[in-house]
Amino acid sequence: MDETNIGLWGVPLAILAGAIRVSTPFIFVSLGEAITERSGRINLGLEGTLVFGAMTAYAVAVLTGSPWLGVLAAMAAGAVFGLIHGFICRFPRVNDIAIGIAMMQFGLGFAFFLGKPFIQPSAPKLPSIPLGNWSSYPQVQAALNINVLFFIGFALSLFLFWAFRNTRPGLILRVVGDSTDAARAMGINPDRVRLLATALGGSLAAVGGAYLSLYYPGSWNEGISSGQGLMAVALVIFARWNPIHCFLAALLFGGTGALGPALKSVGVTQGYYLFYAAPYVLTLAILIATSSPHRALSGAPGALSLTK
Amino acid sequence: MTKLLSMNRRNFLQVSAAGLAASALPGLTPGTALAQTALTVGFIYVGPKDDYGYNQAHAEGAAVIKAMPGVTLVEEENVPETVDVQKTMESMINLDGASLVFPTSFGYFDPHMLAMAAKYPDTQFRHCGGLWQAGKHPANTGSYFGYIHQGQYLNGVAAGNATKSKKIGFVAAKPIPQVVQNVNAFLLGARSVDPTITCQVIFTGEWSLAIKEAEATNALVDQGVDVITCHVDSPKVVVETAAGRGAFVCGYHADQSPLAPEKYLTGAEWAWGKVYTDFITKAQAGEKLGNFVRGGLKDGFVKMSALGPGVSEKGRKMFDATLAEAMTGKLSVFKGPLNDNKGNAVIAADKAYAEDAIDLESMAYLVEGVVGSTS
Structure with a gap:
């Protein structure tokens, strides 16, 4: 076994592998939320959408035998959740944060209710691309066995970064997000843009859920998310509404999350609760380090209720 | 109003099932021992019943006693180890008329089950895990576990x-x-x-x-x-x-x-079916349930x-x-x-x-x- 004993190298490898394995749901939820928030609305309900998407994807994959159909069904369900949120928020004096919290609870409860019969069956998994065959270490091969959705998430973050600046829909989205009045003056219907942006955000968040239930950890149960949807919403602010930063922040979060188990497995055994808190401590530290008393959040959409 | 309604329903259940208008307490009281005394049993799980694990093992045990004559089973899943479990126990006791409750998760014991045991001294509580101690914890509570x-x-x-x-x-x-x-x-x-x-x-x-x-x-x-x-x-x-x-x-x-x-x-693997069957048989016969129940492979509590x-x-x-x-x-x-x-x-x-x-x-x-x- 000596030739495959990697000892302390396991820690950086685990951080890299964890970054790739754990980050994908964060990538999709934060990109979805970035689109929604860029339109000037905040959807806190993505945790519910994520869990509902995980359930829908798993159920459809079990019933049809096709994981990709599961992902499509999850996207549709997520879009419906987004549409409901967007529709309710159109009415005057409706607070989007409160609706988001209500939608989160609704999504969680409804997913648990419908997902009951699917806890036991095993669903077919999403395919992954083995990029580690050059290495003789099975650990490296396992770490570089990367799911297709990760690459889609990466490509999507680049695309959104470009589209926000260079395409007509991207510019419309940003105008609506920065100033409702300016958008109206231009003849744009802000409510319709926000409705579509929230629906799109919901469907992306549901893809994150599909990754959880159909790839890693690859099983549907009611504790599958443990708050990742909420953390991803926070990551958007952390990433300053920039899609590429969302991607990097998700990687960072995934990598630090893998730190605790990796250190334990090489024999650093004291204080593991502290290591498990690493992602949150890191988030706090970076937010404090990049904050400034002299200016508002850079990059924040002007019409976002957070910044009003 | 709710309280009144629930009391009526509870009495109705006992009366109609036991066929004794005078019985004020369910079959646990010595003296009312009938062969198939009506007994409502509550099971509380911390997760889903079909999790391929801890809760499934208990739910399979509960399914065994559900088939026993006279037994009404009430179950609730996904109950957190917080004050929520107290509400669940209270509703099982007041609304469903449960006289024997199994809060199956480790964290339900202290303070939740102990608080309910003090409030409902006529109800029997048996907790899965090793926490009950004679003299320290109430007599209507107890623990059962296996040498897994x-x-x-x-x-x-x-x-x-x-x-x-x-x-x-x-x-x-x-x-x-x-x-x-x-x-x-x-x-x-x-x-x-x-x-x-x-x-x-x-x-x-x-x-x-x-x-x-x-x-x-x-x-x-x-x-x-x-x-x-x-x-x-x-x-x-x-x-x-x-x-x-x-x-x-x-x-x-x-x-x-x-x-x-x-x-x-x-x-x-756990084999809770036998453990629960023993508890129910004793309860229906009006015998003491025991506060400290243990067993291993030999006793059929655990299997491979x-x-x-x-x-x-x-x-x-x-x-x-x-x-x-x-x-x-x-x-x-x-x-x-x-x-x-x-x-x-x-x-x-x-x-x-x-x-x-x-x-x-x-x-x-x-x-x-x-x-x-x-x-």
Whole structure:
């Protein structure tokens, strides 16, 4: 076994592998939320959408035998959740944060209710691309066995970064997000843009859920998310509404999350609760380090209720 | 208003079922013993009933008593170990008329079940786990548990025969005595095959945390561990992840062999059906339920999964011999001389604990050969 004993190298490898394995749901939820928030609305309900998407994807994959159909069904369900949120928020004096919290609870409860019969069956998994065959270490091969959705998430973050600046829909989205009045003056219907942006955000968040239930950890149960949807919403602010930063922040979060188990497995055994808190401590530290008393959040959409 | 309604319904249930207009209390009171006294029994689970694990094991036991004559079963799943469980107990007692409640999760005991026991002295509470102490806790409460560490010792025997790297792994939830016992027993079982084997333990800190369990399993396999078992509420993720990485697995709580037919060696399973049947039979007969109920493989509280295809002929022989010894109730897993993994002597050379030794229920140390720490 000596030739495959990697000892302390396991820690950086685990951080890299964890970054790739754990980050994908964060990538999709934060990109979805970035689109929604860029339109000037905040959807806190993505945790519910994520869990509902995980359930829908798993159920459809079990019933049809096709994981990709599961992902499509999850996207549709997520879009419906987004549409409901967007529709309710159109009415005057409706607070989007409160609706988001209500939608989160609704999504969680409804997913648990419908997902009951699917806890036991095993669903077919999403395919992954083995990029580690050059290495003789099975650990490296396992770490570089990367799911297709990760690459889609990466490509999507680049695309959104470009589209926000260079395409007509991207510019419309940003105008609506920065100033409702300016958008109206231009003849744009802000409510319709926000409705579509929230629906799109919901469907992306549901893809994150599909990754959880159909790839890693690859099983549907009611504790599958443990708050990742909420953390991803926070990551958007952390990433300053920039899609590429969302991607990097998700990687960072995934990598630090893998730190605790990796250190334990090489024999650093004291204080593991502290290591498990690493992602949150890191988030706090970076937010404090990049904050400034002299200016508002850079990059924040002007019409976002957070910044009003 | 609700209270009034519920009282009426409760009385109605008792009266109509027992056929005795005068019976003010359900069948637990001595003297009203009828062969098939009506009895409403409440089961509370911390997770879903079909989790391939802890809750499924209890729910299967509950399903056995559901078929008994006179028994009405009320169940609630996904009840957190918070004040929520008090509300659930209260509603089972007031609205459903439950006179015997099984809050099955470890964290339900203190303060939740104790508070309810003081408030409803006519209701019987039996908690799964080892926490009840005579004199300290009310007489209408009690605890039941099985010596499942012997099952983990047998898992260890199977693991010790299967490992090539001489490193085995354990994904554990919280460092409480029951879990620590299992970790130690798993290693000692493996060391009965080869004393050079070590066992790496990773505590996730929660009973059910799918991603962390998957990460822990991956981290163990990355370090060369080739047989993994666990003590978390739902072993599904650990079993599937470990088998997916090519490691052997030993099950826990329930039979997980359908999840990894090729890689599943064996598993330590609960057999709660018998335990619950005994409680109900006693309750219906008006006998005392007992406050301190324990049993092992011999008593039918615990059973082992059928051996999988990965177990060698030699392993099968050793496993069968150890199982036969355990079935006599005389197998001593924890015997001296034994050091903890910090080098302190914890069991003297001439001391051997039987499976029912009460000292074992407060175990807080990891034995020599376990890599890890409880804090």
